[in-house]
Ligand SMILES: O=C(O)CCC(=O)C(=O)O
C-alpha cells in the first residue's frame with residue numbers, strides 16, 4: 001500500500017539539467033497521490049549516495065558500542081555538553097507518551113546548528129559524517145518540497161523559501177540503534193522499538209537496514225509493514241506539512257515493532273532518520289485565499305508547543 005515513486009526525473013545526480021514542466025507535473029501527480037492518500041512513499045532513483053548512510057551506520061555502531069558510562073556524557077538534558085532535552089544521546093524514551101513501556105532503542109539526535117557536545121573524542125568522524133548527510137538530505141528534500149508544491153498547484157517555491165539551510169531550524173539527523181534484546185527478555189505489553197507517533201516537521205527521510213519493523217497505519221487504523229526495499233528511501237510527511245496544506249496531505253502514524261521472529265529480536269536493527277523542518281522563523285500559513293483551516297503559526301512556536309506535549313489544534 002505504500003507506493004514506490006520513481007524520482008529519476010528530478011534526482012540529485014542531474015544537478016545541471018532541469019526537467020520539462022510536463023515531466024515534473026507527472027512526478028508531482030504521483031507524489032501528491034502518495035502524500036494525500038498514504039502520507040508515506042518509497043523513493044527510488046533519487047540519486048542520493050547511500051554509501052554515506054552505510055558508512056555512518058558503521059560509525060554510529062562504533063559510538064553505540066562504547067561503554068554506557070561514556071555514552072552518558074552526551075545524554076540529552078543532563079549530559080555535560082547537552083543544551084536541550086531533544087539533542088544528544090537518548091536512551092530512555094517513550095515516543096508514545098501514553099505507553100507505560102519505554103522504547104527498546106537508543107539514538108543520537110543532532111541538528112545542523114547545534115552547539116552541544118558531539119562525541120568527537122570518542123567517535124572522531126561522527127560529526128563530519130552527520131553534517132554531510134544532513135546537507136545532502138536538505139538538497140533532496142528541496143526537490144521533493146518543490147514537487148509537492150507543484151502537486152498542490154501552488155508556486156514552486158512555496159515551501160522551499162522557508163527551508164534555508166543556513167538559517168536556524170530544527171533540522172535533525174537521528175541515528176538509531178535498535179539493540180538486540182538480551183536472551184530471555186520479556187517484551188512488556190504495548191512495548192515497541194519506537195512507539196506510535198506522527199513526526200512534527202515538514203518532511204522525514206528514513207534510511208533503514210534490511211531487518212524490518214517499521215509499520216505505517218492505514219486508513220482502517222491497522223498497521224502495515226514498510227518492508228525495506230533496497231536502494232529506496234522511505235519519505236513521510238510531518239504534521240507541519242499537513243497543517244500547511246489544510247489537511248490535504250497526510251502526516252501518518254507509524255511505529256517500529258519487534259518482529260515476532262526471534263532471530264530478528266536478537267539481531268537488532270539500525271536506521272537513520274532525517275527530520276526536515278522549516279526555518280525557525282518561517283511562517284506555516286495556508287495558501288487558501290479564504291484563510292484556510294488553521295491560524296498562521298511560526299515554525300518555532302509550533303515546534304516548542306509540540307515538544308512540550310501541547311496539541312496545536314487551531
Ligand atoms: O526507525 C525507523 O524506521 C523510524 C523511526 C521513527 O519513526 C522516528 O524516529 O520518528
Ligand SMILES: [Fe+2]
Nearest residue numbers: 197198199254
Ligand atoms: Fe517517525
